[in-house]
Amino acid sequence: MIVSFLFQAADTVLKEIIFLNATQKLKGGSLDMFVVNSFGSAFQALFICLLLPFLSKLWGIPFSQLPNYLKDGTACFLNVGTLSRGKQLSSFPYSHFLQKVITEDFLLVIKWCFLRIKVHQ
Template sequence: MLALPKIRFAVIGLLEALGVAAGMSAGAMLPGPAIPILSQSFLVWQLIFSVLLLGKTYSLRQIIGCLLVTSGVILAVASGANDGHLLSGVKLIWPLLMVISSAFQAGASILKGKRPDIFVVNSFGSGFQALFVFLLLPLLSNLRGIKLAELSGHLNGGAECFLNVGESPIDCGGAPFLPLLFIFVNMAFNISLLNLVKMSSAVVASLTATSAVPISIYILSLPLPYIPQGAGLSASFILGGMVLLTGLILYNLPQSSKESKTD
């Protein structure tokens, strides 16, 4: 398995790096509850790419589930059309960029396919992802108005903020405990999900990950430490989240024998 050609993993890493870069840029400008909602467009992109690139067919139930996911995302985004709603005051480019980041991630998942070992795939893919994120730093910094000559200073400042040492012009409260906690929880979640796939099935893992959507929306709407403002959830945003969750469950339900024959 370790001797597999690495070009596929390199492409996977590039797509995931672009997804991370776009997602982080958009996430910095979006309210917390909007991020897990918009990220679920991943399913729509995955269905489109698998049909176009792999020629895969889907059952009517899965297509309806995907349409419900799309409708839920649109309802959630539309909740910012009026003042006082979740996305009011947020430029349209940022939710669109979050949706585009999901497209990159979906493309990477299609390239992974059914490889010999999911841990090997994720290890090589993550390695190339880290490499491409590093190589993309000059471009990303330029998009944020940071000149290449100033990049090293920003990296040093970021390291000092991460370690909570020195004098930083921004508030680094919670460091290094908070970023380390994020890394630990992220790794624990992904490792648990990978083990769940190995022990049960991708359907069970998908349904388990789906349950994280409403939980994360609710938690991110609360006035938490380091997120003191919280966020009000409009009726249209809650409705969009419910429609999206229904679509995710419908899409991931186990297939009947009749549906399996048509796939």
């Protein structure tokens, strides 16, 4: 579980490093946060689409069954409807909130550790 949050935390730490170094490299100019986040999101979407056939094989899901798998995952995430196999969903209704809280807590710990290391250097 910690590994899954590590990528989000590393992304935020790298963005902070970019913003801290931007004033030096741009000679006083500012870097637009919207542009950085937009490029990051665009590349995430691009690489997920490009890697989807490889990832489905890695997960053991035949590529032809991937649409049903994604539909079932979306139904479970939104806690609506039934699965394609006819089973009723039973999920934790606060799972979205819990995932965000755990991610933010992990991110704060990583930032704190990063700042502590930077201060002691």
